[in-house]
Amino acid sequence: MEYAQTQFSGCRPPSPSSLGAGLRLALALGTAALALPSTAAQAAGTLAGTDIVNVAQATYDSPEGSTPITIDSNKVTIKVDELLDVTVVSSDPGDVASAPGLSAQVLSYQVTNSGNGSEAFTLSADTTKPGDEFDSVFEQTILDSNGNGVYDPGVDTLYTPGTNDPVLAPDESIAVFILSTIPAAAGDGDRAEIELSAVANTGHGTPGTIFAGQGDGGGDAVIGSTGARDADSGFFVIQASDVTLTKSATITDPFGGAQPVPGAVILYQLVATTVGSGDLVNLVISDDIPAETTYRSGTITLEGAPLGDADNDGDAGSFADDSIAVALGTVPGGQTRTITFQVTVD
Structure with a gap:
């Protein structure tokens, strides 16, 4: 290990007797007597380009025993690298x-x-x-x-x-x-x-x-x-989604049978089934009233609950321009909705 010699200046050298009698030398290598203000810590520490300045000091009593004398070492400056x-x-x-x-x-x-x-x-x-x-x-x-x-x-x-x-x-x-x-x-x-x-x-x-x-x-x-x-x-x-729509019809004639004669009532059932992991948004089911039949007002149902025929009556059903419609809104995949309505054979 090598030790650096510190050169002192600005005073006369002490005599051997004074050295033996009273020299008290305090050398604080690594103590920053003169340093730049500290910088707030960053993710990787001190900012790149910051100078780390270090000066050591030696202090001893003067030969006359009066005010202590302080000597600075040379200044060492290290620039912080970028990480x-x-x-x-x-x-x-x-x-x-x-x-x-x-x-x-x-x-x-x-x-x-x-x-x-x-x-x-x-x-x-x-x-x-x-x-x-x-x-x-x-x-x-x-x-x-x-x-x-x-x-x-x-x-x-x-x-x-x-x-x-x-x-x-x-x-x-x-x-x-x-x-x-x-x-x-x-x-x-x-x-x-x-x-x-x-x-x-x-x-x-x-x-x-x-x-x-x-x-x-x-x-x-x-x-x-x-x-x-x-x-x-x-x-x-x-999250793909789709819908299948199945339609069936049940006929009731005026004579208690199931023949499609004039005056018979046809009950149509629409079953909408959504598939997939996503949602179907603004799903609407509609059906035109068949020719040679007449819609029976007030017969639209959704899951068995009656719906009104008007567009602005606050529910999901409507009848206009010889077509029924039911607005189902957003329906997740894997669900079913059942709609019915009736017509009379002319």
């Missing part, structure tokens, strides 16, 4: 529901500079990850330009790699959106994985790798624990 780190996290709370054939379907992510210097990042999306049931078709990567965390078409910024790579300060995050088209062949319950990755533009690789002189603030850049590259995935899930 390159990044994290990517999916922002969606779970699988995002979609349906076959839809475009501009959105998955959301958050990219955070977890290093200690300002850094630009290159983003890339992978919609062809193995192990899922289908691949969505990549459309665009969008940067959240207004910072609200929600994709706003026409407001947020189209991302072009190498042109507008996001530059993030330490601990700064940006929301990123990946837009995709869902193929028409995707089936109910199928999932698609989409991965967003972010890579530091200064460099990435094995933690501890040094890029000399390329750090923010003029120091070196050092690869951090993430390898200056991170990725996370979001998922689409198909």
Whole structure:
């Protein structure tokens, strides 16, 4: 181990007798007598480019035994290197529901500079990850330009790699959106994985790798624990729905039989069955009154409960222009709705 000699100036050297009698030397190597103000801690510690300044001191009594004399060492300055780190996290709370054939379907992510210097990042999306049931078709990567965390078409910024790579300060995050088209062949319950990755533009690789002189603030850049590259995935899930409609008729003639003679009453029954894991929105069942028959007013029912004929009477049924209609609203998959109405054979 080598020890540095400290040179003293500004006073006459003490005599051997005074050294033996009263010299008390307190050398505090590593004590920062002169230092820059402290900086608030960031995700990766002190900001890149910060100078760490250190000065040691020696204090001893003067030969006359009066005021102590203090001598400063030379100043040692160390510039903090930039640590390159990044994290990517999916922002969606779970699988995002979609349906076959839809475009501009959105998955959301958050990219955070977890290093200690300002850094630009290159983003890339992978919609062809193995192990899922289908691949969505990549459309665009969008940067959240207004910072609200929600994709706003026409407001947020189209991302072009190498042109507008996001530059993030330490601990700064940006929301990123990946837009995709869902193929028409995707089936109910199928999932698609989409991965967003972010890579530091200064460099990435094995933690501890040094890029000399390329750090923010003029120091070196050092690869951090993430390898200056991170990725996370979001998922689409198909919630496809459909409806089957079955119609049947029961005839009651004036003579107690079931013959379709004039004056006979036909009871039509419509059974709507929804299938799939999604919801059918604004489902409406309608049926034209057949020619050579007359609708019997007030005979529409839904699940056995009577419905009115007027459009504005507050219930789901209506009769207009020789057609009945029942508005079922949003119906989840796997349910049935039964509707009946009556006509008289002319």
